[in-house]
Amino acid sequence: MSTQSKPASWTLRVRQAIDRHLPMDHLLPDRQPYYVGSWVYVFGVVTIAALVWVVVSGVVLSFFGPQWWHDSSVGLFFNSLHFWAVQLFFLFMVLHLWGQYFMAGWRHGRAATWMIGVVIFGTSILTAFTGYLSQQNFDGQFIALEAKDAMNAAGAGAFFNVLNFGQMYGLHVMLLPIGVTFLVVAHIVLVRVRGVVKPIDAEGGARS
Amino acid sequence: MDSPATYLHWGFIYISWPNLLAILGMIVLFAIAMIAPFPHSEGTDDVNAK
Amino acid sequence: MKKSMGETQEEYYRGVRMVPYDLVKELALALAGFGVLAIVLAAFLSSPDVPPVTIATWSQTDPVDFVTTATGELAGTTGSAGYGQPYNSTPDAYQRWGPIAPQAWFGVRIPVDSANAFVIEPLKRATVADNTLGAALSKWEGATADQQAKWLDAYSTALPDATLADGKVSVAAGDYGPLPAMMSSLLGVAQSGGLDGLLVINGRFYQTDYTQPLLFIGDSGYLEGLVADANLAGDRWGVMNETGQYPGQTWLWLFSFWYQVPPFTSDTGFLGLNGGNADLGIILIMTSLTVLFALVPFIPILRDIPRWLPLHRLIWRSYYASKTSAPART
Numbered sequence: 345m346s347t348q349s350k351p352a353s354w355t356l357r358v359r360q361a362i363d364r365h366l367p368m369d370h371l372l373p374d375r376q377p378y379y380v381g382s383w384v385y386v387f388g389v390v391t392i393a394a395l396v397w398v399v400v401s402g403v404v405l406s407f408f409g410p411q412w413w414h415d416s417s418v419g420l421f422f423n424s425l426h427f428w429a430v431q432l433f434f435l436f437m438v439l440h441l442w443g444q445y446f447m448a449g450w451r452h453g454r455a456a457t458w459m460i461g462v463v464i465f466g467t468s469i470l471t472a473f474t475g476y477l478s479q480q481n482f483d484g485q486f487i488a489l490e491a492k493d494a495m496n497a498a499g500a501g502a503f504f505n506v507l508n509f510g511q512m513y514g515l516h517v518m519l520l521p522i523g524v525t526f527l528v529v530a531h532i533v534l535v536r537v538r539g540v541v542k543p544i545d546a547e548g549g550a551r552s
Numbered sequence: 553m554d555s556p557a558t559y560l561h562w563g564f565i566y567i568s569w570p571n572l573l574a575i576l577g578m579i580v581l582f583a584i585a586m587i588a589p590f591p592h593s594e595g596t597d598d599v600n601a602k
Numbered sequence: 603m604k605k606s607m608g609e610t611q612e613e614y615y616r617g618v619r620m621v622p623y624d625l626v627k628e629l630a631l632a633l634a635g636f637g638v639l640a641i642v643l644a645a646f647l648s649s650p651d652v653p654p655v656t657i658a659t660w661s662q663t664d665p666v667d668f669v670t671t672a673t674g675e676l677a678g679t680t681g682s683a684g685y686g687q688p689y690n691s692t693p694d695a696y697q698r699w700g701p702i703a704p705q706a707w708f709g710v711r712i713p714v715d716s717a718n719a720f721v722i723e724p725l726k727r728a729t730v731a732d733n734t735l736g737a738a739l740s741k742w743e744g745a746t747a748d749q750q751a752k753w754l755d756a757y758s759t760a761l762p763d764a765t766l767a768d769g770k771v772s773v774a775a776g777d778y779g780p781l782p783a784m785m786s787s788l789l790g791v792a793q794s795g796g797l798d799g800l801l802v803i804n805g806r807f808y809q810t811d812y813t814q815p816l817l818f819i820g821d822s823g824y825l826e827g828l829v830a831d832a833n834l835a836g837d838r839w840g841v842m843n844e845t846g847q848y849p850g851q852t853w854l855w856l857f858s859f860w861y862q863v864p865p866f867t868s869d870t871g872f873l874g875l876n877g878g879n880a881d882l883g884i885i886l887i888m889t890s891l892t893v894l895f896a897l898v899p900f901i902p903i904l905r906d907i908p909r910w911l912p913l914h915r916l917i918w919r920s921y922y923a924s925k926t927s928a929p930a931r932t
Contacts, residue, residue: 370611376623377615379921381592383585386632389625393632397640414651423651424644427848432640434853435574439582447917448908450899452614462896469853476851482652483845486834488812489820490841497697497881499704502688502711507817510810539611542618543918544909553647554846559833564862566838570849586916592621 366537373536380540384447387440388535394433395528399521401426406517410480430472437465449541457534464527471524474516477506652845655819655828657801661792664824668792669771669785670761671822675716676781677754680821683716689817690714697879699886712813720818724800725784728791735787738780745779753779836861856891860884 351357404422405413413419441461444450450458476487488506495501505511557568661668674680686695688711696705722739729736742750760773770786791797801815819825826835834840839858844850865871866880875883898904908914915922 372625374622374624375620378592378619378621379918380623381590381621381920382917383588383590384582384917386628387585389628389632390636392629393636394640396633397636420648420651421644424647424649425640427649428643428647429636429640431574431849432636432643435578438853439578439585442582443585443917445898446908446911446913448905448914450905453609455899458899459896462892466892472851472853479651480654481650482654482828482832483650485654485816485819486825486829486832487841488816489825490834490836494881494885496685496688497705497879498885499707501705502708505712505811505813507813508811513810539614542614543921544914546921553848554650554652556832556845557843557847559838564867566833566862568833568843568850570844570847571842571852574849574852586913 384443471520477512682817697882738783
């Protein structure tokens with residue numbers, strides 16, 4: 345089949361685009377440039393691992409309902425797992441951010457990867473926020489009452505009612521995790537499409 | 553763990569010990585990650601000549 | 603198309619030494635290692651779970667504060683009564699910075715009539731079992747607004763010196779109209795747990811919206827005291843903190859920071875930003891900073907700092923070492 349003219353089949357065009365930009369050996373390479381040789385590079389994958397544990401523990405919590413962890417010691421354990429996984433998720437995500445900033449990871453056409461990363465950061469904060477609002481305890485009450493002022497001042501409070509448990513819980517267990525997951529997948533795909541950025545002042549590649 | 557945390561107070565900065573430990577821990581972890589030697593796997597290194 | 607966009611990985615990595623690197627094993631190790639860490643922390647440290655405040659516990663623990671708050675709702679002097687949008691349309695209550703006033707732009711989308719919702723309606727339901735309350739309520743509703751204001755003013759002035767006698771709130775003698783009787787009944791409903799139920803259910807059966815009971819509890823001095831005890835108040839970087847010895851939302855540090863510094867700590871402020879519109883001002887600042895953060899790759903100086911700082915030379919030291927020892931490539 346001629347690759348010079350654009351084929352009529354959309355399916356074929358999509359497949360060829362994927363083959364061009366993300367062939368399997370770019371998606372799952374077994375080699376990396378030798379400069380990928382610092383523990384700083386590990387923070388990204390640990391953040392992914394953290395997200396997996398956050399979601400898995402969250403799925404267990406949502407299966408048994410928002411009251412479960414208050415009444416059951418197994419439930420409390422899974423809530424604790426979820427709580428510490430979230431703490432560590434943010435810890436490693438910020439370390440990954442620091443690493444990418446000091447390595448100027450946006451260079452050579454990688455600005456989109458950086459920008460999606462910032463959006464992931466913001467969306468994660470929002471997801472955690474709705475999670476704290478779903479606790480159904482004193483901390484949840486207090487956070488709701490404090491946060492309403494900022495939300496209302498911004499006009500968002502008219503649509504995003506932090507005092508409405510049902511709304512916050514629904515956002516937390518469904519809409520926002522889907523959003524975070526989609527963004528993380530896009531972020532990882534971009535990293536694999538472009539490869540790991542070269543060290544600062546390395547030859548080759550467009551400047552900045 | 554449920555008793556109130558101790559807070560450090562310096563000017564307008566109020567921070568709980570748990571939060572301060574988390575932040576200091578992150579800085580230490582980042583420093584270690586930069587300095588600690590990373591194991592390079594044995595095996596053929598090839599220059600990407602394509 | 604810019605070279606950076608069109609360049610393939612093959613072109614980008616030309617001349618670069620590649621070494622074996624097992625990404626899948628790395629992910630598996632990360633999952634396992636992280637899991638162990640999280641499970642150990644969860645098993646040994648658990649997680650915080652301070653029980654919520656209820657209107658029942660509030661009114662049982664501090665009946666005077668309860669009656670004071672309820673009177674304030676009738677008088678329209680509480681936080682929620684005078685809040686403005688989205689709960690009610692109290693004039694000029696919304697935060698603004700010049701023409702920027704998003705709080706007012708969307709109107710009263712979550713209507714809460716504090717006086718009726720928190721006091722009068724629950725009392726009307728309680729009259730089913732209480733005739734004297736019925737008489738007191740009729741007297742209240744039959745009075746002119748002026749008369750109501752006089753009673754409220756007198757009662758509010760007397761309440762700071764109120765005492766508890768036999769679980770009942772008692773004040774110095776004065777002309778308070780039916781207010782003492784109304785408040786006494788409301789206190790009874792609250793202490794029995796009835797008000798928690800009434801305010802959340804709001805005439806329905808299924809309900810997941812806690813706006814009303816939360817706003818009512820939020821108006822109390824009782825909650826303010828509990829919050830201050832737990833170091834959760836805004837002037838103590840509250841949103842960053844957690845109950846007990848647990849770490850809080852440390853990632854909110856920059857958001858919390860602005861509330862502790864001028865102009866948001868003073869009434870006069872700077873350039874129209876002050877303590878009165880702090881929430882709006884800080885949201886605007888944080889939104890701008892987040893957008894700037896996303897655009898770092900395009901912002902001079904911010905995108906050059908990594909080049910100036912030697913941290914990257916530490917991270918990539920073996921790469922830079924091999925460059926200086928090997929002959930320069932052309």
